[in-house]
Amino acid sequence: MRFKASARLLTKLLLGLLGISIAYYAVVMIIGYVQTPKLVAARAANAAMALAADQFSAEHLHILFTVEDPNFFSHNGLDLSTPGAGLTTITQALAKDLYFEEFRPGLAKLKQSLLALVLNLRVDKWEQLDLFINTAYFGDHEGHSVNGFAAAARVYFDKEFAALTRAEYVALVAMLIAPNELNILTRPEANAKRVQRIERLLRAECKPSGLRDVLYENCGE
Numbered sequence: 001m002r003f004k005a006s007a008r009l010l011t012k013l014l015l016g017l018l019g020i021s022i023a024y025y026a027v028v029m030i031i032g033y034v035q036t037p038k039l040v041a042a043r044a045a046n047a048a049m050a051l052a053a054d055q056f057s058a059e060h061l062h063i064l065f066t067v068e069d070p071n072f073f074s075h076n077g078l079d080l081s082t083p084g085a086g087l088t089t090i091t092q093a094l095a096k097d098l099y100f101e102e103f104r105p106g107l108a109k110l111k112q113s114l115l116a117l118v119l120n121l122r123v124d125k126w127e128q129l130d131l132f133i134n135t136a137y138f139g140d141h142e143g144h145s146v147n148g149f150a151a152a153a154r155v156y157f158d159k160e161f162a163a164l165t166r167a168e169y170v171a172l173v174a175m176l177i178a179p180n181e182l183n184i185l186t187r188p189e190a191n192a193k194r195v196q197r198i199e200r201l202l203r204a205e206c207k208p209s210g211l212r213d214v215l216y217e218n219c220g221e
Contacts, residue, residue, distance in 0.1 A: 025114055032099060032115045036122040039098045040131065047134040050150035051161060053126055056133070060169060067173050067198055072129070077120030078113055084201075084208030084216065086177075090132050092116040097135055138172065139179030146179075156184045170195050177214055 053061070065072050069090040070082045077091040087109070088096075095116040096103050103112070119128070137145065138152040146155050149172060153161040157168050164172075174194040175182045182191045197219035200206050206219040 025111070028111060029114050029118050032118040033122060036098070036119060040123055040127070043098055043135065044131060047131070047148060049130065049134050050148060051130075051133050053129040053133060055162070059166070063170060063173055063198075063202065066202060068176060073125055075120075077116035077118075081211065083210055084213055085211055086214040087212070089116065091120050091128055093136070094128055094131055095119050136176060137179055138175055139183050141185070167195075170198055174198055 056064070069075075069079065070085055071079050072090055075089060075091075077089065077095075079085045079089050080087075092112055095112050095118075098119070099115050100108065100112070123131075134148040134150070136149065137147055138149075138155070139146055141155050146152055150161050152172050152175075153159050153164050153168075156172065157164060159168070171184055171191055174191055175184065177194075181187060182194055184191050194215075197206075197216040200219040201208075201216055206216065208214070208216055209218055
């Protein structure tokens, strides 16, 4: 009898915790839905929006999507099936930037994913892309954070974005997964190795082995 009573109590506690969790995340999504326009506007103003997606050529966009988010225009903010996509879409990256002052792995990933769904409902894909292009993190340089493709082009190649060669652009895209570890200036060999793998992927000479294969292990020499 004691065992059955303890089991019932444990079941009630677990159901209670589940209910609290569901309520909490529902509130998170509602608040996110209401706050999103203000947060997006503030982030855009802070980023100065030096570039727009229509300043990227079709090839630029193809390279970016192939590496960062293959199904960007078709997913609902999440992509848990595309080989090489990893666990963070462009929309999720924006959610992390918009809704978190400090992001710690763990349950925050669930919150990030739910808010990505909200963000995708509230913000047009092209507006998301404009924001990503201007806020993406490209590591630290001389004690300052480098954000956006325009700033990265100036810092790493001393050029305006429009003057970048294709190879230089791919080198920047290669940084996005780990900006400081793949830094063009301080880790040129690591960056070049990733560029080589990206180029093989773009030429369809190899393909990721699964969702988490963001390093394209099959594309190595």
